[in-house]
Amino acid sequence: MQGLLNDWRRTNYAKETTPEIAGEEVTIMGWVHxxxxxxxxxxxxxxxxxxxxxxxxxxxxxxxxxxxxxRAFRKESVVAIKxxxxxxxxxxxxxxxxxxxxxxxxxxxxxxxMDPTEKVxxxxxxxxxxxxxxxxxxxxxxxxxxxxxxxxxxxxxxxxNGFYEINTPKLVASATEGGTELFPIxxxxxxxxxxxxxxxxKQMMMGSGMDKVFEIxxxxxxxxxxxxxxxxxxxxxxxxxxxxDDEDVMKILNDMLVNxxxxxxxxxxxxxxxxxxxxxxxxxxxxxxxYDEAVDIINSKGVEMDWGEDLSRAAEKALGDTMGGFYFLxxxxxAIKPFYVMPFEDDDKYAHAFDLMYNNLELSSGATRVHQYDxxxxxxxxxxxxxxxxxxxxxxxxxxxxxxxxWGVGADRLTMVLTGSENIRExxxxxxxxxxxxx
Amino acid sequence: MQGLLNDWRRTNYAKETTPEIAGEEVTIMGWVHxxxxxxxxxxxxxxxxxxxxxxxxxxxxxxxxxxxxxRAFRKESVVAIKxxxxxxxxxxxxxxxxxxxxxxxxxxxxxxxMDPTEKVxxxxxxxxxxxxxxxxxxxxxxxxxxxxxxxxxxxxxxxxNGFYEINTPKLVASATEGGTELFPIxxxxxxxxxxxxxxxxKQMMMGSGMDKVFEIxxxxxxxxxxxxxxxxxxxxxxxxxxxxDDEDVMKILNDMLVNxxxxxxxxxxxxxxxxxxxxxxxxxxxxxxxYDEAVDIINSKGVEMDWGEDLSRAAEKALGDTMGGFYFLxxxxxAIKPFYVMPFEDDDKYAHAFDLMYNNLELSSGATRVHQYDxxxxxxxxxxxxxxxxxxxxxxxxxxxxxxxxWGVGADRLTMVLTGSENIRExxxxxxxxxxxxx
Numbered sequence: 001m002q003g004l005l006n007d008w009r010r011t012n013y014a015k016e017t018t019p020e021i022a023g024e025e026v027t028i029m030g031w032v033h034x035x036x037x038x039x040x041x042x043x044x045x046x047x048x049x050x051x052x053x054x055x056x057x058x059x060x061x062x063x064x065x066x067x068x069x070x071r072a073f074r075k076e077s078v079v080a081i082k083x084x085x086x087x088x089x090x091x092x093x094x095x096x097x098x099x100x101x102x103x104x105x106x107x108x109x110x111x112x113x114m115d116p117t118e119k120v121x122x123x124x125x126x127x128x129x130x131x132x133x134x135x136x137x138x139x140x141x142x143x144x145x146x147x148x149x150x151x152x153x154x155x156x157x158x159x160x161n162g163f164y165e166i167n168t169p170k171l172v173a174s175a176t177e178g179g180t181e182l183f184p185i186x187x188x189x190x191x192x193x194x195x196x197x198x199x200x201x202k203q204m205m206m207g208s209g210m211d212k213v214f215e216i217x218x219x220x221x222x223x224x225x226x227x228x229x230x231x232x233x234x235x236x237x238x239x240x241x242x243x244x245d246d247e248d249v250m251k252i253l254n255d256m257l258v259n260x261x262x263x264x265x266x267x268x269x270x271x272x273x274x275x276x277x278x279x280x281x282x283x284x285x286x287x288x289x290x291y292d293e294a295v296d297i298i299n300s301k302g303v304e305m306d307w308g309e310d311l312s313r314a315a316e317k318a319l320g321d322t323m324g325g326f327y328f329l330x331x332x333x334x335a336i337k338p339f340y341v342m343p344f345e346d347d348d349k350y351a352h353a354f355d356l357m358y359n360n361l362e363l364s365s366g367a368t369r370v371h372q373y374d375x376x377x378x379x380x381x382x383x384x385x386x387x388x389x390x391x392x393x394x395x396x397x398x399x400x401x402x403x404x405x406x407w408g409v410g411a412d413r414l415t416m417v418l419t420g421s422e423n424i425r426e427x428x429x430x431x432x433x434x435x436x437x438x439x
Numbered sequence: 440m441q442g443l444l445n446d447w448r449r450t451n452y453a454k455e456t457t458p459e460i461a462g463e464e465v466t467i468m469g470w471v472h473x474x475x476x477x478x479x480x481x482x483x484x485x486x487x488x489x490x491x492x493x494x495x496x497x498x499x500x501x502x503x504x505x506x507x508x509x510r511a512f513r514k515e516s517v518v519a520i521k522x523x524x525x526x527x528x529x530x531x532x533x534x535x536x537x538x539x540x541x542x543x544x545x546x547x548x549x550x551x552x553m554d555p556t557e558k559v560x561x562x563x564x565x566x567x568x569x570x571x572x573x574x575x576x577x578x579x580x581x582x583x584x585x586x587x588x589x590x591x592x593x594x595x596x597x598x599x600n601g602f603y604e605i606n607t608p609k610l611v612a613s614a615t616e617g618g619t620e621l622f623p624i625x626x627x628x629x630x631x632x633x634x635x636x637x638x639x640x641k642q643m644m645m646g647s648g649m650d651k652v653f654e655i656x657x658x659x660x661x662x663x664x665x666x667x668x669x670x671x672x673x674x675x676x677x678x679x680x681x682x683x684d685d686e687d688v689m690k691i692l693n694d695m696l697v698n699x700x701x702x703x704x705x706x707x708x709x710x711x712x713x714x715x716x717x718x719x720x721x722x723x724x725x726x727x728x729x730y731d732e733a734v735d736i737i738n739s740k741g742v743e744m745d746w747g748e749d750l751s752r753a754a755e756k757a758l759g760d761t762m763g764g765f766y767f768l769x770x771x772x773x774a775i776k777p778f779y780v781m782p783f784e785d786d787d788k789y790a791h792a793f794d795l796m797y798n799n800l801e802l803s804s805g806a807t808r809v810h811q812y813d814x815x816x817x818x819x820x821x822x823x824x825x826x827x828x829x830x831x832x833x834x835x836x837x838x839x840x841x842x843x844x845x846w847g848v849g850a851d852r853l854t855m856v857l858t859g860s861e862n863i864r865e866x867x868x869x870x871x872x873x874x875x876x877x878x
Binding site for chain 2: 217
């Protein structure tokens, strides 16, 4: 059988192959990034997840059989090379490998549907159709390395702050927020929906006494958006904490993002450099602007907006231009927020709700939640929803629900900010939108 | 408005309230676990996520107003108490709190649908219907604290071993493994399905050069099982690694589980004690038994099984009785494994596939994958599937797919082993089966 690994194993990644190990024999495995056959000498650049390494085969030093094998290499094929490390000032990492044995693990067909080494930018749809090739570009994989670090830091932050990880069901019997933008599913003989948010579940968990919980998981929204900021399947970072209010959980979110940015600066500097992206400076607390002030700012920029309306795209842009960076938008009109949001005690026109914005992009929504059964039922009814549809959720409020607050962050949107991406599709491996269901 | 937190904040969890801080003033928040009113003295036990703490109110020391407030407490209500810590040998943590101020944050209705403090075991269905109350029992929340530690350790293990975290879509255009047991979904004007496994996506990621990836995410299977080991929505821990074979990834899985068990023993000893569960001893390598040997063992136990069949439940039990603990079942007949599994080079009756078992419970399946396009197409056709249905998957094998191997572990089943649970429903917060879609 062709292309088997058998007893070959990689001994060194490209990055680990440095002048310090000159003279050692190594086995390198990766993709053929470049071949230059100058007759008397053949250069092959091999690429792996850590970087690139040069194979140098001068016809005087390397036997004819190896030279023939190298000549059979094709760009983007998967190969393995055993050879000796030698210092070489101008090559990647300052070394080259003089090959002793080679193996083709998988030949790439030609031509490629897109060239991962070419400088010309392909269209996003072409790239997504061949995402596996697109990801071979270091400026594409850099995004997902940064996204991985983001999740890593966020989970560590939750662990350190006493949050328990939970997994809530994605198959649900009814709409989370009474919305109509749900994907219906046939669940045996019943109708079910895909969860648009873990909201009701994380609140029920507050009634369990587990105090502080988080979930990082998929959410599904059947919205017919066609923008650079929306997808129909997304990853949401959700947190909920008992005995806390909106101010407390804004502080948690603020601190978490400071950690994320510091960790990415520390651990992903190479990826940021590849992307030509500098992370926003953050230290201490993000500014807070209340909704009333925001309306004034937006109007003063010539964008019309009445009190009580949600922010239009133009309004978000006007506000983002003034505020810049991360900021909390607080004290929203209660009527445009969901039923589970706590109104102000002294003026129930306003709610203890906030959004976290970055420039003109909404990253997170959060709030103090209503924990009193009667008020919750009243707010459900005021929104023309039927409390009977919320049976098992409401039950949790009858038998000892603590005061609580929480938020959800769009992980893919946060990745846009962290990587300087303009299109959310850049930040999702296999995005799902109105028109795209493959690969 | 009733029950607001206002400027009250918890200063101490129960566990943090120890004789070392006697004399200090603290604010405790939690659930009323027990009230004993002896006339001249009232004892209230408050429960929070860390444990229990006693409030002691002797009528001589505490004013009448506070005594009245304490008498208004009801079991499982949410309350806050400000008071002074005092040593008390026999009370939980060796302390009691003399109350100075109290606040009822939410009164629990009576009677409760189930009593979380009662010793009598309720039926699983009653418990799941009121899961938020069920979770107030320490032997129930202990399961999810252990499950959280399991995920924590597993992710740390992946990070330390150079695996990148990925998120793959749960909305897919076609069946992962050609199976028919899929939940159909209406995706705008198209038909789609819920992903039954990230298998094809993690393999495509191997073609991206990202080398080693993991995903912890939901999977959905429309199987009409009604057992203690199956659910229709589950969490799967998936890993895939390039330039590795089945032996390499079995070693990774083995090492990961050793880490998980060590970490749980170290960090969850209180939870294990509550559950009365001792974790299986593991050190070094789990035993391997090949399929042929397994058939002999099973037949020798009086359970009939022909070569080439999958293991029946009776066969799993017979094998589990002999092997015990964790063991790998290797070298399966190729014909009963999926198309993406690599056959043996010298005898393609067998495949480089393995299961990880614990006693008679299958925890994981894995394999060396086929990375050669032609062989993959052949194996798809041999299973009466149409290669045209695997377009974007197959494309990744044409342009430089490295040799690779991987596995998936059922996270909920692994939690059964780690917590000594007999029913998988014990290990999922809100389980989904043929009959249950709520809460």
